[in-house]
Amino acid sequence: MDDHEVAVCRLSHRPGRDDRMTTHVGLTARALGADRVVFPDNATGPAETVEDITGRFGGPFDVELNASPKRLVREWPGTVAHLTMYGLPVQDVEADLRAAHAEEPLLVVVGGEKVPFEVYEHADHNVAVTNQPHSEIAGLAVVLDRLFEGRELDREWTDADRVVVPKATGKEVVEPDDGE
Template identity: 40%
Template sequence: MTMPSSVAVLRIGHRLVRDDRTTTHAVLVSRAMGSKVIYMTDVDDEIKKTLDKVNKRWGGENEFKLEIIDNWKKIVKSWKENGGIVVHLTMYGSLINEKIKEIKELNQKILVIIGAEKVPKEVYFLADYNIAIGSQPHSEIAALAIFLDRIFEGNQFNKSFLDEKMKIIPSVKGKNVIMRNQSQLNNANPKKKNQN
């Protein structure tokens, strides 16, 4: 099975006030679905604080980060100069089912671009691949989740963070959560807490 060495996400744009929740979801999906970093433009520092809280509770402080940037073009150009490929998710691109195998077989690090609003035309030409999850209007976050799941083939869900203070144990009914305090983290001896 061929996997990229790493995947990062670049989100271009931010619709002020009404977009904070969507922006937070873009960060959380990137983190949960296996990305190492998300680069964002025009983002409020509150988003970074939210991620810090999530990482402290659920782990990943040293494994996933949010970088607020000024110039998205520099990130794209640097990524390509360092041997990575750029995949832009757009409903106007080539269908994912036709290109996903080719992208995976390149075995290169991937920068995934999603837009919060209409992306500049230049993105289409800078990207190595313009990929459509489907050719109907849909959420960029849904597109990101589907793309990352296809890239990692579901293996991202087998990962756990060593510094997690909370961990959900799958359960048919109710909530089953492991809670760890600092000494338990050091001893890797979790205490189980059931919530109904």
């Protein structure tokens, strides 16, 4: 969108059990302004799905498989924001996240199964969207929207094979040359 890169890292993935959740982390990251998503290397199905959606509905957006997402968190060359219900309220840290994003790359970390304490320690910000249990996908959506202050909702997509035409009722999807 602007400023430096925003990447989203899904820490863990249990094939079969987490396929839909991991896929939705990637789709939410893409739709709400991140530049790329990093999945554990065993999340090949979700990676293929997000790449397919990007191919059909446009980008740019990158999908990466990584053998050690925890190492990525440790070695990230910018700011790390870990989403957790135990963190500080997003409304208290969103200005800090925007300022950091203006200066350096931002990594937004989304957990999976039990998150090791080292992730909390390596994070520059442990961020909560409420301090109540709920979906990490909802938390990611709120954090990205707060980070971009709603600008991601007007994003222009390139290289799309399909474009959704906004309608009050009904559904319409066209090829870019057929209706834009």
